[in-house]
Amino acid sequence: MTKTVDLNADMGESFGPWIMGNDAELLKIVTSANIACGFHAGDADIMAQTMALAKENGVNIGCHPGFSDLQGFGRRRMSLSDRELGNLVTYQLGASVAMAQGQGASVRHLKLHGALSNMTCENEDMARACYTAALKVQPDIQIMVLAGTAQERVVRDLGCNWVGEIFADRAYNDDATLVDRKLPGAVIHDAEEAAERIVRMVTEQAIITESGKRIPSQIDTICLHGDGKTAVPMAHTVRVGLAAAGITVQPF
Numbered sequence: 736m737t738k739t740v741d742l743n744a745d746m747g748e749s750f751g752p753w754i755m756g757n758d759a760e761l762l763k764i765v766t767s768a769n770i771a772c773g774f775h776a777g778d779a780d781i782m783a784q785t786m787a788l789a790k791e792n793g794v795n796i797g798c799h800p801g802f803s804d805l806q807g808f809g810r811r812r813m814s815l816s817d818r819e820l821g822n823l824v825t826y827q828l829g830a831s832v833a834m835a836q837g838q839g840a841s842v843r844h845l846k847l848h849g850a851l852s853n854m855t856c857e858n859e860d861m862a863r864a865c866y867t868a869a870l871k872v873q874p875d876i877q878i879m880v881l882a883g884t885a886q887e888r889v890v891r892d893l894g895c896n897w898v899g900e901i902f903a904d905r906a907y908n909d910d911a912t913l914v915d916r917k918l919p920g921a922v923i924h925d926a927e928e929a930a931e932r933i934v935r936m937v938t939e940q941a942i943i944t945e946s947g948k949r950i951p952s953q954i955d956t957i958c959l960h961g962d963g964k965t966a967v968p969m970a971h972t973v974r975v976g977l978a979a980a981g982i983t984v985q986p987f
Contacts, residue, residue, distance in 0.1 A: 740937050741956035741987040742974060743767035743879070743900070744966070745799055745848065747785035748776035748808075757967050762788050764970040766986040767795035767956060769846045769879070772827035775801030775809025782834045790840040795986045797879065798869075800827035801848030809849035810916070820861060821868035823851075828872050844898070844987075845869050846879035847886075856884035856912050863889050870895055877987065882952035883911030883942055898955035898987045901936055903929045903973050907944040911952070914945060926969045930976030933957055937982055955987050 746758040747770035755776065762768060768789045771777030777785075789796050800823065801809030815823065828845060835842050847855055847865060855862035862885050866878055875896060880886035882899035890897035904923045906914040914921040923929050936942060937957070941949040959970045977984055 738937060738981075739983040739985050740954065740977065741766050741795075741898070742959060742970065742984055743769055743795075743797070743846070743956050744959045744970065745769045745771070745846075747771045747781050747799070749781050750776060750778055750805070758785055759788060760967045761959075761970055762792045762794050764967070764974055765794060765959065766984060767797055767844065769797040769799035769844075769848075770831065771799050771801070771848070772830050774803045774823070774827055775805065775807075775848055779830075779834065782831070783838060786835050786838045786840055790838055793986075795843045796831075796835050796840055797844040797846055798828045798831035798842050799846055799848050800824050800865075801851050804850075809851065812850045812854060817860065817864035820864040824865045824868040825872055828869055828876075832873065842873065842876065844877040844879050845873075846900070852881065852886075853913065855886055855889075856881050859885045859889050862886050863893070866890060866893060866895070879956060881911070881913075882954060883950050887953075899953040900956045900958055901933070901942055901952070901954050902958045902960075903933045904958075904960055904969060907942050907950075909944050909946055909948050909950075911942055911944075911950050920945070924965055926965065926972035927976075929969055930973045933973055934976050934980045934982065937977065938980065 742765045744765045748755045878897045
């Protein structure tokens with residue numbers, strides 16, 4: 736049976752006149768869009784514009800909540816109570832749902848951003864607080880989790896809809912978490928290298944870490960970061976590489 740996989744990208748991260756990424760071009764390549772909700776990036780106008788473009792291109796719309804940290808782009812760790820985490824997610828998902836409805840579309844999935852995602856990969860209580868809040872708003876939402884981490888353990892325990900994600904352009908530690916961006920080699924910039932490693936991971940259904948360790952994983956979707964200069968050629972090369980390997984790209 737031919738393996739199928741979804742391609743997702745974080746987008747809608749511009750703010751007012753400040754442009755980040757080339758969302759219009761990425762939306763011609765990916766099949767799912769994780770759209771910022773105004774806390775770590777984005778604003779109401781950018782959300783509406785990105786969702787409208789996603790709908791035009793037949794791309795799944797996802798809520799991409801992060802810490803309230805515009806200056807740090809949501810990549811700085813914060814200490815919040817479970818109640819605060821729940822409200823943080825509820826607020827941003829509510830905004831996403833309303834903005835999507837305004838475009839005649841709907842929110843299909845939720846994916847945590849940046850430091851919030853990294854922390855919930857390590858801490859099951861944090862992940863549970865975030866996901867439980869989201870499920871109260873939209874019980875049938877698909878939760879996108881980093882495969883093999885605390886996020887996956889929590890959604891399995893909750894029994895909710897979920898999809899497992901890996902990254903095309905990030906290196907992995909042996910515990911399935913991402914290598915810290917501050918470390919050399921954490922971010923992969925070579926499109927051919929990214930495509931080759933992703934084909935191997937999808938084919939083997941395993942995360943391949945920096946050390947070469949294989950971690951068997953459910954891989955449903957591949958993330959391509961949308962905020963870098965190489966985002967579009969990276970996405971194109973990865974998609975071509977998957978097709979060449981007989982892997983069908985389609986929405987999950």
